[in-house]
Structure formats: structure tokens, C-alpha cells
Amino acid sequence: MELQRGSGLLYQQFKALFRKNLLLSWRNKRATFLQLFSSFVFIFLLFCIQKAMNSSTDYTTAYSSVRDPAAAVSPPIPPCEEKFFVRTPCFDFLWSGNASASVGRVVSRIMANNPGRPIPEAKVKSFRTTGEVDAWLLANPMQSPGALHFREVSSGVISYGIQTNSTSPGKRGRMEDPTLKFQIPLQVAAEREIARFLVGDPNFGWTVQLKEYAHPAEVFFSALIAVGPSFFLAFAMFGFVLQITALVTEKELKLRQAMSTMGLYDSAYWLSWITWEGIIALFSALFLVLFGMMFQFDFFKKNNFAVVFLVFFLFQFNMIGFAFMLSTFISKASAATTAGFSLFIIGFFTQIVTIFGFPYDLETSQTLRNIWSLFPPNLLALSVRQLADATRTPERTGISWSGRTDCISRQDSSTCAMTINDVFIWLLATFVLWFILAIYFDNIIPNAYGVRKSVFYFLNPWYWTGKGGNKVKEGGICSCMSSIPQEEQITPDDEDVLEEENMVKKDAREDTMDSDIAVQIRGLAKTYAGTRKIGCCKCQKTSSYHAVRGLWMNIAQDQLFCLLGPNGAGKTTAINCLTGVSPVTSGDALIYGYSIRSSVGMSSIHKFMGVCPQFDILWDALSGLEHLHLFATIKGLPPASIQTVADELLAKVKLTEAARVRARSYSGGMKRRLSVAIALIGDPKLVILDEPTTGMDPISRRQVWDVIQEAKKGRAIILTTHSMEEADVLGDRISIMAKGRLRCIGTSIRLKSRFGTGFVTNVSFGEKVNGQSPINQPVDSPATHEDVKQFFKHHLDVTPAEETKSFMTFVIPHDKEKLLTNFFAELEDRQAEFGIKDIQLGLATLEEVFLNIARQAEVESATAEGRFIALNLTSGTSLQIPVGSSFVGIPGTESTENPRGLMVEVYWEQDDTGTLCVSGHSPEMPIPADVQPSVPAAAPAPGGTNFLGRTGPVYGLIIDPNQIRGADTR
């Protein structure tokens, strides 16, 4: 099938990813709804806040437009109870000068003539002097709003003064003005009655009218200026957090890497996200403006629609770029909410600063302004402020489209350093900046596999031309890698491995490769370099690790090559190198002639390679069919063929019924089958299956085996598995790796015959009925199971490895192979006599081979590292012995009877991690006279002490097992 390439493929991938984003948003309806419509809630809250604030200013005309103010005629002295925060009993006013009878009469008239309410005696208190008034006020605070101080200067002159509390207290959102409420009524009353008294006419006309200035309305409180920027920022945070979560999830779950392995262009990936998020931002900005208009905010109605819309759209678009950039630093999706919350808190404070005008005035330096404008919430606060200022009073008409380049400032236009148009330019320019930084950081920050490009990768011509090698690095940019130590070349012990190695080396020397070889691995080695991370308080150091130590092998076409090995053997690492996920440290591999070390080669390899990774890499919200569509499109299959291919593959892995079910509802086995189907998309010439049947029940496993068996035709398959049965059934060739090295290679039979302990014989017994054996032959004498055991012991020197009432299992070593023909002939002859129902003979299982090799590798590495372990003898002595040693001498047990001392045989087992641990030991026995035990290199001289002056641990003596086997143990 001809795969799409170039711009056609780019467009095809873009469309598929865009559809994937759309589906994910559609399936995550609640989040998408919040992203689009939560602005309604924020606008409604703003509306409520504004209404509440407006109602708190109802008592005054100060904030409304006053064109023809009405006059207040001779305002009366109010009752003292009307004062805010008064203490009762209270007095309407105090007065001093009560030594003068004239003053007394004036005060009586003030009380009697108070408009609308004569003041009773009890509500007024008199004093002789102003000093007495002060003393009383000090002793009785808040009990009178004011005092009149009279002085009769002469018979025709009475002077007075007024004393009031000038504090304007507020109560339940209202303010009390002491001048208008108390001072002026007192003043008018005092002057009126003094005048009448002096003129001698109690009806002397004295009318005082008070009138406020005509003035335009002033907005007392703008909810949009005060809390609008924070609310709009909070609204934008929904999209921001969702965007980071989506990007980081794809990175964390290795979905992005899986798509790259399928041949995804980075450009298609980023473009699909920008387009989708751009559309979401467009609609959410549109709804926000419409909701604002619906709630009759002048901010939205009077300012030009396009101007307001662009402010919100460009801000949200800018935040998308910011989210792209931040997502490159985050490796866990759960951290996205924390990032969003932190950004909101920081934005909340910087917006307050921006609202107060900093640094957008001409006194502040341009550099500071530029730095401040790099943070998108600040630009939002500035533009909201300007748009709100432009509609602050009914007289202001808002910002028109043509007026977006003008300076709209509440104070003085000379202080305006940035217009709305400048904000647009900044938002667009910084979006481009975030986007470029996102791509840059995405390349230089290690991906999910710890791989990154160099900090100056864009300076290398190969990056732009796509030629010249797959130059990637490992480790973080802040961690300096230790130099990678050279791995010593070790000649393999195994003759098959050596032969394979020599064959590949010859090909490599001659630069040739057989046409039927699909993959030739030439000395592939992978060392994870140690790192030194300099943290704030400590320096973390990790040492380098040789995960793969030079693999040489051929993998033929039309063959399934099985790679086995214990956990940590290096299988996945080797596969990651082959798939280009992880760079190789040394060596190379040719896949159908393309080198995995070249980026050009690798992108060609991706075209004809299918990979089923160790862990399912799937989107929970997409169905099986959608996954196949997406990956098939990314791979470049012609659009017309995708549906057919997807249907065929689903049928192959028995998922047709569940094709439209989302992966979230798949069982573990169904997910693995879907991953296998994905690996087979596009009829790849090489399929790599990393533990494809993990977690499957036996039925599903056999179904997948059928799929794999069928898929063998016309392609090479590399399979890693922990199921020996699977390797036995499927593998044409099997290799076992341990500790990063190839330990054996060949067909299943070959491995079993070379590395198994020998042959396994199962003997099963039946009931003897009426002198007849289970095979209906007459029996002369009844033989027992014990006789069978004796028969095996006598002829082959073996005892049962397993024994029950109905069967016995014997493991017969290879060296007895020559005796087997006669032995089994005789056993068959005596089958009736022994009561044997059935005899089965087979080679040792692959599992046995695997366990032997794993153990051998573990002993090898323990010996190389000089590892010791404690052996606690039943006699109570504790010895330090080298890991893996078979026989150990006990120091200090030499006697005349046993001149060499005593020894024990040590039994070993492997724990879950494959590490060797002591499972027991034999009874103590004399060391044969012709065996010479030696002291281990790590042991101190006999009787030596450690640096604390204490006697150190006791080390067991090393005994060569070959000497024991060859020794005379009489």
C-alpha cells in the first residue's frame, strides 16, 4: 500500500488530530461547556456586584447627574438620635454662655422655632463656658452632634461659634455628612434667632436656602474595573488548565511519542492544537461579549464590538500560547491545576498593580513596561481598565474602532503609555513568542523517555534539512551528565551466540547483508549516563548504567524472533533503540538496510514498522475504531482505504463488536489486542511486540497468538514476553538476554537441549483391578511405587523431582542420554508389573532454560561485583560468603580428624527481582583432603580488627565446586 508523504500527509495528519481534539472535547462535555459558557456566571456576578454598589449610593446625588438642583429651605436641627453611632440619652445640641439672660432667650427661641419640630428642654444642655462644654464632651463622647458657643459682647452684639464633630462616619453603606446634617442647621438657627433678638422682631424674615452644584454623574464604583480583570482571568483559567492538562496527558501517557513513532509531523501536532484551541477561544470570547451586552453593561454596549471582542479573544489566544509553553515544563497532568492556580494568584496581584496605573504611565521606564507586558493578565487588566474608563460616565461614548489607537485615560492623556491597539499588537506578538518558546522547550526538555535535543539544535543545518543523523541527548538541561564509561568487549561464552556475533561482524566488515535478513543488530549498546543534578540544597548523583552491553544478531524475514529475559535484562531498552525512541550509545542496527542512527533512516523505518509498546498507549475517551482511524491517518494510509483496514484489523483481533466502545471501558486484554491491531496498521514489514499478551486471559491470549501467527507471513516480528509457553508456541528463534547481554540464541529445541537440565519423564499410575494392570495385562507380582523409584535409581541414578499418589516426575541429566533407549524399553516391558498407566518423555521446558540462564547471569554479575551475603549456619555461626558460591568452608573447624575443617553446601534461590538469596544449606561435612580452600579477597587477615577496633565479620572459605565433584569424598 502506497503511503502518503510530504504536505499531503501533513494535511491528512492535521485533519485527523483536529478531529481527535474535537472528539476529546465533545466527550469531555462538562469541561468544554465551562470553557465556553462559564463567562455567563462571571458576567452575572459582575452585574450583581455593580447593582449592589449602585444601591448603596441611592441616598446621595453625588454620583448621579444633577442638572437643576432643588433648594433645601432652612434645614431644621435634627434629633440627636438621627446621628450615626449615637449614645443615648443624647442632646440635640449643647450651648455655652448661660450666664447671659439674652443668650438664654436666643437659645429658647432656637428650640421653639426649630422648623417642624420644637426642641424639648431635656434635649438641650447648657454650660457657662466653652471649657465646660469641652470637659463634658470629653467625658460623654458621641452624646451630642454639636455645640453653640454664645458671647454677649455688648447690648447690641451677640457673637457665636459652632463646634461639631467633623468625622464623616459610614453606616450600612451610607455616609453621614456632619456639615450638612448638623453644622449648617445649627448655624442657620443661631443666626436667625440672634438677628431676630437684636432687631427686636420675633417674626423677622430669615430664610436660608441651600442648593448643591449641578454636576455630571460620576461612577462611584465600577465592578468591571475593580474585579473585572480577575474575573476574566479566572474565566480564561478554565481553558488554560484544560489545555495544559491535554498536552501534558499526551506527553505523560506517551501518546505523543507513539504518534511520533507512527511518523507524526510535529508541525501537524502543534497546528491541530492551535486551530482547535483558537476556535474555542473565539467562541468563548464571543459569548462573553454577548453576555456582557445582555446584562446591559455600557462597557460592552458602548465600546466598539470588534474592539471588545478582540481584547478577550486575543487574550485567550495568548493564554493558549502561554499554556503551550508552560506545558513543556510540566511532566504530570495532575500538576496542571496547580500551575493554573499559581498563575491566577500571581495574575490577581499584578492586575491590582496594573489597575492602579503602574507601569503604564510615562514616568515609568519603557523597559519595565515591556517586561510587565510579557505577562498576559497585565495586558488584560490594562485593556479592561481603558475600556471601562471610556464608558465610565453617561457622557463618555466608548472606544470606536478608529479610536483604538487613541489614548483614553481617566486623568491626563499625557500619562497614557499604551493604547488599546498597542495591547492588540502586544497580545499577538507575545503569542508568537510563547509559541516559538513552546516548540523550542519541547525540543530541549527531555520527553517521557528522557530524550531531548541539544540547546542549540536549531543552529545545526541537519535540523532544517532533516539529514545528517539522529542527534539527540539524554538527561535534563540542568543536570550535567557524567561521561559514559566504555563498556569492555566480552567474548560470549555460548558458542551459538559467538557464532551469531561473528556472522554479523563479518557482514559489518564487508558491508553486506543477506537479502532475507530484516534486522541486523550490530553491537548495539545502551548506557544510561549517570547524572549530577545540582539542587538548591544538595547535589544528587546517579551512576551510569549499562542496560544493553553489545547485541549482535540477525532477525530474518518471515520469522518471529522471540526476545526473552528476566526483568531489567534490557529487552525494552533494546526495543526502544530499534524504534528510535531512545538513542543508542554505540553500535547500530540496520532495519531493511536503513540505519537507526540516521534520522532519515529512522523516518523511513517508521513507515514500515509497527510497534505494540509494553504499556497500552490509548486515549480513554476514544473508541477502538477511532484509534485505528487516527493512527492509520498519521501513518499515511490513503483515506479511502482507512475504513477497510480498520474493520479488517478489528475483526482480526476480535474487537468488531467493541469497535465503537471507548477504550476506557475495555478490559486489559481488549486494550492489548487493540494495541496489537495498531501495530499491524499499514501492513508493516517489521512488527515489534513488547509483551503483547500481558494481562490477558488464556482465551484472549490464544486469539492474539493466532493473530501473531498469521501476521508472520511476509514480515519479521520481534516479540518480547515473559510467557515461556508463548515463546515456545510462536518463536521461530528464541534468544535470552540477561544483564544486558545475549546469553543464548536458537530454536526452542536447541535451547532446551543445550541449557535444560536434561529430559523430563512423567510416569503416571493407575489402579490394579483383579490382578490386571491398568493396561489390561496380567500381573504376576504386585510391585510398589518404591520399586519404580529403585528402578530409576538403579539404572539412571535419579530420584523423583515430584511425586504424588498417581504420578512421579524424574529429571534425567543429558549425560544419561545414551542409556535411555534400553532403559525405556525395559520400563515398557515392566509397565504392567509396575502398575504404570502412562510414560511420557520430553525435553526440559523453556522455563527451566530461562531460570538456569537467569541464575547463571546473576551469579556472574555478583562475582564480577564481588558481592557478599550473610550465611547463618544452623550451628549459630554467621559467615560472609560470596553470592552464588556452592561450597563454603567454615574457618576454625580444623581438627586432627578433619585437618581441612568442615564445609557446607549452600542452596540458592532468586527473589522477585531476580536477586540471589540463600534458601538453606546442607549439614556440615568434612572438606575432602585433596581440596584446598582459600580466603576471599575481601576478608581481613585472620584475627584482624576493623577500624573501630572490633573484630570484623567472619568470612567463609572459598571452595572450588569442581574440586569437590572430582574429589574423593569417602
Ligand SMILES: Nc1ncnc2c1ncn2[C@@H]1O[C@H](COP(=O)(O)OP(=O)(O)OP(=O)(O)O)[C@@H](O)[C@H]1O
Ligand atoms: N532512563 C533510564 N535511566 C537509567 N536506567 C534505566 C532507564 N531505563 C531503564 N533503565 C534500566 O535499564 C535496565 C533495563 O531496563 P529494561 O526496561 O530495558 O528491562 P526489560 O528487560 O525490558 O525489563 P522488563 O521485563 O521488566 O520490562 C533496568 O535495570 C532499568 O532500571
